[in-house]
Amino acid sequence: MEFLVTMTTKVPTGTTPAEVADMRAREALHTRALAGTGRILRLWRPPLAPGEWRSIGLFAATGAEELEAxxxxxxxRVWRSDEVTPLGAFPNDPGPGRVPVSAGARDFLVHFKIRIPRGTSQEDxxxxxxxxxQRARELAAGGWLLRLWTVPGGSLGHWRARNAYHLRGxxxxxxLADWLTTEIVPxxxxxxxxxxxVATDDRAA
Incomplete structure (x- = not known):
């Protein structure tokens, strides 16, 4: 299973810069070890307020108990609170490591919620x-859509785009665009x- 974990750290009052530096070094070393065993797959920083210390990680585990361990x-973890979102399989997911990465692009997470208009026929x-x-396959082939998962109440995509304007395009x-509401996290x-x-030549959208 895969999990998205938002990790928010609050450094205790009175902690010295040397203690913070030591903690960061130990965390980085431990993260490399987790990556080596396939338990942490990706790690990003979302937009941060001044003084905020927060990161988002994509983890792999057999279940919630192994993830918590x-x-x-x-x-x-002694300074941190974790918000865990279990990620479910999505039919249009390109799958891990199957998408070329477009050069000069940046990462985004996009939360989707779908609302089918009342009166829409099953056929439509x-x-x-x-x-x-079909469009998801095209976007994956272009290196723009990397992953798709189901999450409680909707779905989540890992996208690459040149910038937020390009992503919205x-x-x-x-x-399904006119049936979707989206929340974009750069x-x-x-x-x-x-x-x-792995950089590749930019492809057409």
Whole structure:
């Protein structure tokens, strides 16, 4: 199973800069070990307020208990609270490591909620979903859509785009676009991110 974990750290009052530096070093070393065993797959930073210390990780575990054992063993856990979102299989998911990475692009997480308009026939809905699956394959082939999962109340996508404007343009081409509400989270790569970036030529949207 895969899990998305939002990790928020609050450094205790009175902690010295040397203690913070030591904690960061131990956390980075432990993260490399987790990546080596396949338990942490990606690590990003979302937009941060001044003084905020937060990261988002993509973890792999056999279940919630194994994930908690992984999280509780991380050095920063003593200063940190974790928000865990279980990620379910999505039919249009390109799958891990199957998508080329477009050069000069950045990462985004996009939360989707779908609302089928009242009165839509089953035939029309099925046609829209079929077109959506086809478009997802095209966007994956272009290196823009990397992963898709189900999450409670909707779905979650890991996207790459040149910028937020470009991403919104890509999302507007989805056949289900007018049935979707989206929440976009821009990401920057964390220094301890174990992901491998393989640059390719930019492809057409």
């Amino acid at each position: 992984t999280l509780i063993a991380m050095p920063l 809905a099925e046609e829209r979903f079929a077109l959506e699956a 890509l999302l507007s081409t989805l056949p 990401l920057t790569r964390h220094p301890s991110d174990p992901g491998i970036e």
